[in-house]
Amino acid sequence: MKGKLADPVWALGAMSGTSLDGVDAALVLTDGVTISEFGASGYRGYSDAEQAVLRAALGKWPGDDLEDAAAVVLEAHIATLRGFDADVVGFHGQTLAHEPQGRGTHQLGDGAALAEALGRTVVWDFRSTDVELGGQGAPLAPFYHWACAKWIGADAPVAFLNLGGVGNLTWVDPASDKPDAPGALLAFDTGPANAPINDLMMERRGLAYDKGGALAAQGQVVDGALELFLEEGYFRKMPPKSLDRNDFSLMLDLVRELDDADAAATMTAMAAAAVMQGMEHCPVVPQRLLVTGGGRHNPVMMAMLGSALDCAVQPVEAVGLDGDMLEAQAFAYLAVRVMRGLPTSAPETTGVPAPVGGGRISRV
Ligand SMILES: Nc1ncnc2c1ncn2[C@@H]1O[C@H](COP(=O)(O)OP(=O)(O)OP(=O)(O)O)[C@@H](O)[C@H]1O
Numbered sequence: 001m002k003g004k005l006a007d008p009v010w011a012l013g014a015m016s017g018t019s020l021d022g023v024d025a026a027l028v029l030t031d032g033v034t035i036s037e038f039g040a041s042g043y044r045g046y047s048d049a050e051q052a053v054l055r056a057a058l059g060k061w062p063g064d065d066l067e068d069a070a071a072v073v074l075e076a077h078i079a080t081l082r083g084f085d086a087d088v089v090g091f092h093g094q095t096l097a098h099e100p101q102g103r104g105t106h107q108l109g110d111g112a113a114l115a116e117a118l119g120r121t122v123v124w125d126f127r128s129t130d131v132e133l134g135g136q137g138a139p140l141a142p143f144y145h146w147a148c149a150k151w152i153g154a155d156a157p158v159a160f161l162n163l164g165g166v167g168n169l170t171w172v173d174p175a176s177d178k179p180d181a182p183g184a185l186l187a188f189d190t191g192p193a194n195a196p197i198n199d200l201m202m203e204r205r206g207l208a209y210d211k212g213g214a215l216a217a218q219g220q221v222v223d224g225a226l227e228l229f230l231e232e233g234y235f236r237k238m239p240p241k242s243l244d245r246n247d248f249s250l251m252l253d254l255v256r257e258l259d260d261a262d263a264a265a266t267m268t269a270m271a272a273a274a275v276m277q278g279m280e281h282c283p284v285v286p287q288r289l290l291v292t293g294g295g296r297h298n299p300v301m302m303a304m305l306g307s308a309l310d311c312a313v314q315p316v317e318a319v320g321l322d323g324d325m326l327e328a329q330a331f332a333y334l335a336v337r338v339m340r341g342l343p344t345s346a347p348e349t350t351g352v353p354a355p356v357g358g359g360r361i362s363r364v
């Protein structure tokens, strides 16, 4: 890497999330502690054919036949990243399976091959070490949320909520001097967010998602189904805790008898209710809940959250951040931390016994 150890460097993060929509890429100038500047970003959607290959690979583990899916992930990342200039690349890979207390966690993607193709140092396989040491391996964005809280100049506890396929929440005490300081953070996956709504839309309407919450807005929330959902043991577990995309796939059964609009409204309420349950774990009520990820574009979900919580609920754009790129930026930031030997997770974020720096480095 260029520069002295403590100099900020341009890091390029690449994230392809559980909704399998495509690859986000974003540049951040950082020393792995402080955000100095944001750079350009980009996005390349997976084609229908690529998405079908990845969907068929969900639930698979290293050693399974993954040749086609591996090629899709590698080619999509090369195409997305090759136009950028950066000192280091943080490559998340495509999560295919996540069983932290079982077989481990699996992010498909060969960082060494990507490094060779791009001619740049690539940091990858961010989650395995944490899981091997007894952590959940997720969520990992919380250390970056800490840097974001500092960047926005927060002077009171603040929470970040990612509404992706799965939801995850990070509570930050901005008075802390580093993200792995005891009490600086509390983070966990809240529950299913958009993934089950997408599955419902595909099953009932042949659509990828409920754009603008339009279908949910026409329906009524059915309380009985919502209560059954909240009886799920996950919500009683203390954090840290994490989920696989399909851990709640039985949710579709809870709305099976409902018409399309009521089913969409009820599932949207389920995603919001999971967040409300999660907020109870915050050490103190945050001043504001800053929402990132695709769910912030769903006004029905945002209104449900806003009316149920005691704090302001706003998209991260309200504080000058980019909610479409925050996770890609997170893996840029984490790549620099790995290069510098700094931890990327802590007991309060993944349940790992002590702060740990995961990630493999492939140099060119
Ligand atoms: N305009 C919109 N209206 C409603 N929902 C939307 C809108 N835009 C995006 N979404 C939802 O957000 C999802 C994508 O969110 P995002 O890109 O944050 O997920 P991801 O990064 O793949 O998931 P994860 O963070 O779980 O890995 C879409 O699949 C869709 O359900």
Ligand SMILES: CC(=O)N[C@H]1[C@@H]2OC[C@@H](O2)[C@@H](O)[C@@H]1O[C@H](C)C(=O)O
Pocket: 017, 018, 095, 098, 105, 137, 138, 139, 140, 141, 142, 162, 164, 165, 166, 167, 168, 189, 242, 243, 327
């Ligand atoms: C195993 C895995 O890939 N988990 C993702 C997923 O998507 C959201 C939630 O579940 C979160 O735990 C995580 O991603 C974000 C980027 C994280 O690690 O913070």
